[in-house]
Amino acid sequence: MSDKVRIALDAMGGDHGPAVVVAGAELARQRHPACEFLFFGNASQIAPLVDARPKLKAVSQTVHTDIAVRMEDKPSQALRSGRWKSSMWLAIDAVKKGDADMAVSAGNTGALMAMSKFDLKTLPGIERPAIAALWPTLRGESIVLDVGATIGADAEHLVDLAVMGAATARILFGLPRPSVGLLNIGVEEAKGLEPVREAGRILREEDLPGLDYRGFVEGDDIGRGKVDVVVTEGFAGNIALKTAEGTARQLAEYLKGAMSSSLSARVGYLFARAAFARLRERMDPRRANGGVFLGLNGIVIKSHGGADAEGFAAAIELGHGVVCDELLAKIRAALEHFHNLPQQAVRGAAS
Amino acid sequence: MSDKVRIALDAMGGDHGPAVVVAGAELARQRHPACEFLFFGNASQIAPLVDARPKLKAVSQTVHTDIAVRMEDKPSQALRSGRWKSSMWLAIDAVKKGDADMAVSAGNTGALMAMSKFDLKTLPGIERPAIAALWPTLRGESIVLDVGATIGADAEHLVDLAVMGAATARILFGLPRPSVGLLNIGVEEAKGLEPVREAGRILREEDLPGLDYRGFVEGDDIGRGKVDVVVTEGFAGNIALKTAEGTARQLAEYLKGAMSSSLSARVGYLFARAAFARLRERMDPRRANGGVFLGLNGIVIKSHGGADAEGFAAAIELGHGVVCDELLAKIRAALEHFHNLPQQAVRGAAS
Numbered sequence: 001m002s003d004k005v006r007i008a009l010d011a012m013g014g015d016h017g018p019a020v021v022v023a024g025a026e027l028a029r030q031r032h033p034a035c036e037f038l039f040f041g042n043a044s045q046i047a048p049l050v051d052a053r054p055k056l057k058a059v060s061q062t063v064h065t066d067i068a069v070r071m072e073d074k075p076s077q078a079l080r081s082g083r084w085k086s087s088m089w090l091a092i093d094a095v096k097k098g099d100a101d102m103a104v105s106a107g108n109t110g111a112l113m114a115m116s117k118f119d120l121k122t123l124p125g126i127e128r129p130a131i132a133a134l135w136p137t138l139r140g141e142s143i144v145l146d147v148g149a150t151i152g153a154d155a156e157h158l159v160d161l162a163v164m165g166a167a168t169a170r171i172l173f174g175l176p177r178p179s180v181g182l183l184n185i186g187v188e189e190a191k192g193l194e195p196v197r198e199a200g201r202i203l204r205e206e207d208l209p210g211l212d213y214r215g216f217v218e219g220d221d222i223g224r225g226k227v228d229v230v231v232t233e234g235f236a237g238n239i240a241l242k243t244a245e246g247t248a249r250q251l252a253e254y255l256k257g258a259m260s261s262s263l264s265a266r267v268g269y270l271f272a273r274a275a276f277a278r279l280r281e282r283m284d285p286r287r288a289n290g291g292v293f294l295g296l297n298g299i300v301i302k303s304h305g306g307a308d309a310e311g312f313a314a315a316i317e318l319g320h321g322v323v324c325d326e327l328l329a330k331i332r333a334a335l336e337h338f339h340n341l342p343q344q345a346v347r348g349a350a351s
Numbered sequence: 352m353s354d355k356v357r358i359a360l361d362a363m364g365g366d367h368g369p370a371v372v373v374a375g376a377e378l379a380r381q382r383h384p385a386c387e388f389l390f391f392g393n394a395s396q397i398a399p400l401v402d403a404r405p406k407l408k409a410v411s412q413t414v415h416t417d418i419a420v421r422m423e424d425k426p427s428q429a430l431r432s433g434r435w436k437s438s439m440w441l442a443i444d445a446v447k448k449g450d451a452d453m454a455v456s457a458g459n460t461g462a463l464m465a466m467s468k469f470d471l472k473t474l475p476g477i478e479r480p481a482i483a484a485l486w487p488t489l490r491g492e493s494i495v496l497d498v499g500a501t502i503g504a505d506a507e508h509l510v511d512l513a514v515m516g517a518a519t520a521r522i523l524f525g526l527p528r529p530s531v532g533l534l535n536i537g538v539e540e541a542k543g544l545e546p547v548r549e550a551g552r553i554l555r556e557e558d559l560p561g562l563d564y565r566g567f568v569e570g571d572d573i574g575r576g577k578v579d580v581v582v583t584e585g586f587a588g589n590i591a592l593k594t595a596e597g598t599a600r601q602l603a604e605y606l607k608g609a610m611s612s613s614l615s616a617r618v619g620y621l622f623a624r625a626a627f628a629r630l631r632e633r634m635d636p637r638r639a640n641g642g643v644f645l646g647l648n649g650i651v652i653k654s655h656g657g658a659d660a661e662g663f664a665a666a667i668e669l670g671h672g673v674v675c676d677e678l679l680a681k682i683r684a685a686l687e688h689f690h691n692l693p694q695q696a697v698r699g700a701a702s
Contacts, residue, residue: 085515091550110542148536151544159700185499187591191461193502193586219593223601235544236587238536240594242570247598250574252487255606258630268623275616279609 004034005323008094012042012068012087014106014111014305022049032320040087079144093121095298102319106303112177113149120298125339127207130161135226143169144230155198164294165229166211167334171325181217183232224235243351253337290315354380356387356674357452359445363419363438365656372430373400375663377407383671392438420462429462443470446649453670457654466499471649476690480510480646484592488576494520497579499589506549515564515645518578518685523678529579532568641666
């Protein structure tokens with residue numbers, strides 16, 4: 001891989017379409033000048049936006065398509081009507097063909113996952129991919145997965161998530177042996193869903209290399225940064241992620257209200273405004289925008305549908321980091337190790 | 352019911368035992384002087400704490416038992432070893448016998464639910480009880496249920512939760528027809544778990560009286576206060592609740608850090624300290640402590656295991672409000688209505 005990172009963008013995805021995608025690409029380009037961009041979507045909408053940014057234009061190409069996946073499409077519908085030709089498909093397919101190192105879309109998550117799986121295929125031994133989110137914590141950042149790729153999980157899938165999440169943490173955080181916890185509704189062994197308890201047993205007994213299994217964690221342990229990698233199935237993970245974002249927005253509103261509630265509070269705000277600016281930045285859910293699809297033969301990043309340009313740029317930059325660090329090759333090696341364990345142990349455990 | 356509210360307390364529950372329970376009772380007594388308390392637990396630990404508070408002592412009795420349910424006990428173990436005699440059981444049984452109007456415990460949630468169900472029995476038509484939490488939002492407060500009583504839910508159980516949650520919202524918030532949403536990982540009809548989609552269909556088609564069904568909501572809609580009642584099964588609900596609490600604590604830490612980051616920030620803090628005090632109060636997860644067990648023939652309140660005296664008092668006060676408003680009779684009436692609907696419709700729907 002050269003230093004140049006080639007990025008395929010679904011320009012029609014998300015609530016705001018090309019306006020946010022092109023503006024986000026420009027922000028990412030300013031911060032990572034070695035990027036090149038491939039925009040897929042309606043050329044007549046994309047062209048004026050790119051033309052208005054000459055430096056971006058110099059490193060971009062646009063591939064026209066009229067077809068866009070809609071937010072309300074079921075994955076199966078999207079696959080039927082959008083395969084081979086939609087902007088989302090073409091962005092993913094650019095990764096498959098080797099025309100791009102990664103793809104980013106703010107479109108329909110289910111469709112993006114279905115198309116990515118169909119086109120890129122999963123890594124050996126992985127049946128169901130996952131979305132990993134970077135979660136800001138009191139100790140730095142953690143990886144939480146799965147935050148919505150698939151619903152429900154058996155014990156072996158949860159162990160796969162632990163292995164993939166730990167590989168990602170080793171790379172993104174530079175940790176030799178990241179700590180891993182299973183999200184549950186109590187830390188006692190007896191509590192929670194059967195697959196979660198069973199996955200806990202496998203992780204404890206197998207003692208996999210490159211990860212330090214710490215047992216169950218609860219919802220409030222995520223923000224505390226108790227472990228580097230939090231493993232959960234996609235329904236609960238998505239709800240945890242969105243609830244945390246909602247709470248952050250809610251408290252930012254409270255803070256705004258408090259700081260304008262009286263004259264002395266407003267004076268206080270003036271004195272403290274540099275501190276508030278830093279605080280606002282830390283509380284900004286846009287900074288953490290972007291989920292990495294794990295378990296596929298290629299790198300696909302999902303941005304929030306509602307992301308603005310800053311948020312979309314964060315998603316691009318997340319992918320950029322993952323590409324530069326050769327995440328994929330490292331995950332493949334870690335999974336090979338787990339799946340080559342004596343099958344007796346794993347199968348006996350999961351049955 | 353007289354104006355006097357008689358409260359049974361499991362004095363041995365929670366991380367701090369009698370010290371927090373007795374101190375919390377005293378705080379609740381100061382705010383609601385018509386309360387009477389029954390403490391169940393180790394009398395030699397409870398007596399000095401009560402003796403030190405003469406006004407509390409005047410309205411309290413203690414029933415001694417050596418047996419306490421441990422936090423790590425499975426519900427079935429707790430039931431085997433703690434039935435008839437543990438402090439938790441005796442507090443619940445006081446409600447059954449009519450010696451108390453409500454019971455509060457900060458002990459093991461699973462054990463409390465199992466014992467409550469075994470002793471008080473569920474309301475007609477309800478198989479699985481639920482825990483409802485009061486959730487502070489940007490628009491006031493919402494009720495979220497189930498936050499951890501039972502794991503997994505079929506469509507009919509989710510509809511029961513909607514009916515019970517709406518009855519609770521009518522009483523606690525004084526709303527004639529509270530809005531209700533089903534927690535899901537997307538607002539589109541096609542998304543999410545099958546039982547959630549099916550429950551959505553029933554709620555839409557039955558158009559139950561006393562509740563205004565608004566469709567699916569996502570995690571970030573909770574704090575926004577998009578609906579008065581958020582319905583979910585207990586695993587995801589518990590994770591949402593704890594994640595929100597963790598995020599609130601995390602942001603409070605960020606705020607503290609920001610306000611001491613520079614001299615001018617510290618000066619600003621001095622000017623704004625009254626506003627900060629109000630903000631701290633709004634962000635305080637203790638204020639929302641206490642889950643109401645719904646679906647039982649009696650009122651049981653679960654406090655957080657880690658609650659301090661202020662938190663435990665909040666749990667008592669929540670129960671106090673529920674008792675004064677005769678929640679139970681109202682829920683029973685609402686459920687009767689739903690379960691007396693033409694069974695064809697409901698069964699056909701849920702099968």
